Amino acid sequence: MLYAIKLLLIMGNCLKSSSTISSSNKDTSNFKFPSPLPSWPAGGDFASGKIDLGGLELHQITSFNKIWSTYEGGPDNLGASFFEPSPIPDGYSMLGSYAQPNNQPLFGWVLVGKSNTNDQSGNILKKPIDYTLVWANNQENSAYFWLPTPSDGYKAIGHVITISSDKPSLDKIRCVRSDFTDETEIDNWIWAQVTKESANGLNVYGLRPKTRGINAQPLSVGTFLIHNSTNDGESSLPLACLKNQNLTFSTMPNFPQIQALFETYSPYIYFHPKEIYLPSSVNWYFSNGAMLYKKGDESEPILVEPNGSNLPQGGSNDGSYWLDLPVDEEAKEEVKRGDLQSAEVYLHVKPILGSTFTDIQVWLFYPFNGHSTAKLGIIDEISLGKIGEHVGDWEHVTLRISNLDGILYRVYFAEHSGGKWVDSCLLEFEKGNKFVGYSSLNGHASYYKEGVVLQGVGDIGIRNDTGKSDMVIDTGARFTVVAAEGLITADVVEPPWLNYAREWVEKVEKFLIGDLKTAFEKLVNLLPDEIYGEEGPTGPKMKNNWSGDEK
Ligand SMILES: *[C@@H]1O[C@H](CO)[C@@H](O)[C@H](O)[C@H]1NC(C)=O
Ligand SMILES: *[C@@H]1O[C@H](CO)[C@@H](O)[C@H](O)[C@H]1NC(C)=O
Ligand SMILES: *[C@@H]1O[C@H](CO)[C@@H](O)[C@H](O)[C@H]1NC(C)=O
Ligand SMILES: *[C@@H]1O[C@H](CO)[C@@H](O)[C@H](O)[C@H]1NC(C)=O
Numbered sequence: 273m274l275y276a277i278k279l280l281l282i283m284g285n286c287l288k289s290s291s292t293i294s295s296s297n298k299d300t301s302n303f304k305f306p307s308p309l310p311s312w313p314a315g316g317d318f319a320s321g322k323i324d325l326g327g328l329e330l331h332q333i334t335s336f337n338k339i340w341s342t343y344e345g346g347p348d349n350l351g352a353s354f355f356e357p358s359p360i361p362d363g364y365s366m367l368g369s370y371a372q373p374n375n376q377p378l379f380g381w382v383l384v385g386k387s388n389t390n391d392q393s394g395n396i397l398k399k400p401i402d403y404t405l406v407w408a409n410n411q412e413n414s415a416y417f418w419l420p421t422p423s424d425g426y427k428a429i430g431h432v433i434t435i436s437s438d439k440p441s442l443d444k445i446r447c448v449r450s451d452f453t454d455e456t457e458i459d460n461w462i463w464a465q466v467t468k469e470s471a472n473g474l475n476v477y478g479l480r481p482k483t484r485g486i487n488a489q490p491l492s493v494g495t496f497l498i499h500n501s502t503n504d505g506e507s508s509l510p511l512a513c514l515k516n517q518n519l520t521f522s523t524m525p526n527f528p529q530i531q532a533l534f535e536t537y538s539p540y541i542y543f544h545p546k547e548i549y550l551p552s553s554v555n556w557y558f559s560n561g562a563m564l565y566k567k568g569d570e571s572e573p574i575l576v577e578p579n580g581s582n583l584p585q586g587g588s589n590d591g592s593y594w595l596d597l598p599v600d601e602e603a604k605e606e607v608k609r610g611d612l613q614s615a616e617v618y619l620h621v622k623p624i625l626g627s628t629f630t631d632i633q634v635w636l637f638y639p640f641n642g643h644s645t646a647k648l649g650i651i652d653e654i655s656l657g658k659i660g661e662h663v664g665d666w667e668h669v670t671l672r673i674s675n676l677d678g679i680l681y682r683v684y685f686a687e688h689s690g691g692k693w694v695d696s697c698l699l700e701f702e703k704g705n706k707f708v709g710y711s712s713l714n715g716h717a718s719y720y721k722e723g724v725v726l727q728g729v730g731d732i733g734i735r736n737d738t739g740k741s742d743m744v745i746d747t748g749a750r751f752t753v754v755a756a757e758g759l760i761t762a763d764v765v766e767p768p769w770l771n772y773a774r775e776w777v778e779k780v781e782k783f784l785i786g787d788l789k790t791a792f793e794k795l796v797n798l799l800p801d802e803i804y805g806e807e808g809p810t811g812p813k814m815k816n817n818w819s820g821d822e823k
């Protein structure tokens with residue numbers, strides 16, 4: 273089996289984040305949102321700067337003391353910088369250091385901790401008993417990376433970095449009692465000594481919990497891992513993350529706070545100048561002749577009620593019902609083109625990472641997904657006929673907002689078979705702190721830059737094109753919260769279409785790809801199943817990423 277290799281051929285106006293990290297030793301986040309952030313409506317523990325995990329209190333720190341920088345290796349070969357949180361509030365201790373690549377402005381956070389009055393035993397945190405040196409840069413620009421050795425029953429959460437070869441003081445950092453920790457996995461790539469596949473196998477990665485989802489207790493601490501692939505397998509990493517032992521969701525934003533957050537950060541989503549299959553509201557789709565088919569009763573489809581109230585509820589995607597365009601050819605062509613005027617976004621608000629973050633998933637509905645386009649060597653654009661076409665297309669982007677400070681830290685741009693987390697400091701902003709998203713021509717995958725993305729091998733593959741046009745949706749002006757988890761369920765009524773578990777597509781006959789397959793064998797092997805209509809899209813709530821994490 274061949275695997276798709278993603279090639280980024282960004283030809284448009286790509287965002288250059290040219291700022292380098294300042295050379296002073298005290299650094300506060302030097303990325304600033306274009307406009308000052310509002311103060312959020314009052315209520316609850318949202319944006320209070322801290323969270324109590326049930327005895328262990330955490331404070332989020334976004335100002336840093338730089339310990340070491342290197343200007344080679346890592347993303348864009350610009351090196352990376354390593355920091356300690358500073359200042360640390362009285363009574364709190366460092367749990368680990370922070371690092372990021374130099375190809376973006378300083379923008380991040382790390383948690384520090386103290387045990388509070390709910391820690392009866394007073395021993396959730398403990399000093400390490402020793403350190404091991406995991407890596408040293410012995411050149412003139414020297415740096416030493418230490419792994420704390422925890423006492424029995426405790427886990428290390430992060431590294432200490434020094435510029436002298438002396439072991440750091442045992443008072444420098446704390447390890448955490450195992451019942452407050454959980455397993456980590458590798459997240460974003462921060463640095464490698466030479467190139468990503470460098471011979472010495474030394475890489476620096478961000479960490480995230482292995483278990484993630486709405487009700488999952490583990491959370492990220494914002495620390496990084498020095499990973500030596502000769503020593504460390506990927507199955508069990510030497511650093512742990514934390515676990516929220518008191519998942520009460522009290523840090524989740526309430527309804528007015530959610531509205532204020534979305535009005536602040538809501539994206540403008542741009543459609544390609546050649547796009548003809550635009551989004552519409554679900555209600556518009558239903559009101560304009562969408563039909564509900566029942567297996568065994570194919571000849572007698574029924575009209576869907578404008579509010580979807582006659583859609584079968586619950587059950588599973590068992591093929592017993594499906595939706596399709598109006599039967600009348602003229603009406604069908606019209607509905608395929610959607611209706612930008614009516615289009616709105618549907619928000620799903622959910623706790624993630626032990627309730628330290630809120631995800632706002634922004635779902636957009638398109639009545640029709642147009643055909644795929646290929647690039648074959650010097651031939652730039654070949655329409656793949658009916659391949660890729662299907663009715664009923666759900667797409668999304670996700671805003672990840674910290675419940676500790678209300679900052680939008682990352683956005684997930686979903687592309688069906690994958691997706692990409694982008695740090696906010698790399699986003700394109702428009703009108704205050706609203707960011708720009710692009711919907712690709714025909715297929716409607718979402719991207720944060722305009723240009724062409726080629727999925728294939730060499731210069732052969734499926735091309736996804738994005739660009740600006742006067743077709744755009746200001747999602748902040750047209751949104752409905754259709755589902756919410758955590759404390760915030762009041763005021764949210766789930767519409768009937770959300771609990772329709774079957775497919776939003778017609779029953780597709782598998783395309784006869786035989787001939788195509790011989791001609792474009794290489795290409796065809798690379799295409800995701802969804803492109804052949806073998807796997808029809810269900811509604812947003814039926815996807816794994818609804819209650820799980822994005823990736
Ligand atoms: C759990 O959280 C609730 C609400 O924030 C708080 O009142 C309670 O004291 C906490 N329990 C523990 C054991 O920390
Ligand atoms: C990785 O670990 C191996 C085995 O312990 C060691 O020989 C090698 O020097 C380490 N690599 C680096 C870059 O420290
Ligand atoms: C949906 O619309 C029908 C009329 O078309 C109405 O009778 C019904 O109450 C509505 N249901 C909901 C849940 O709004
Ligand atoms: C291109 O778009 C298709 C259809 O929208 C999607 O399935 C695929 O994942 C996208 N490819 C990349 C590399 O983003």
Ligand SMILES: *[C@@H]1O[C@H](CO)[C@@H](O)[C@H](O)[C@H]1NC(C)=O
Nearest residue numbers: 686688689690691815816817
């Ligand atoms: C979302 O989950 C579905 C499975 O339910 C999966 O097919 C799809 O690739 C996921 N999307 C992204 C963007 O991760």
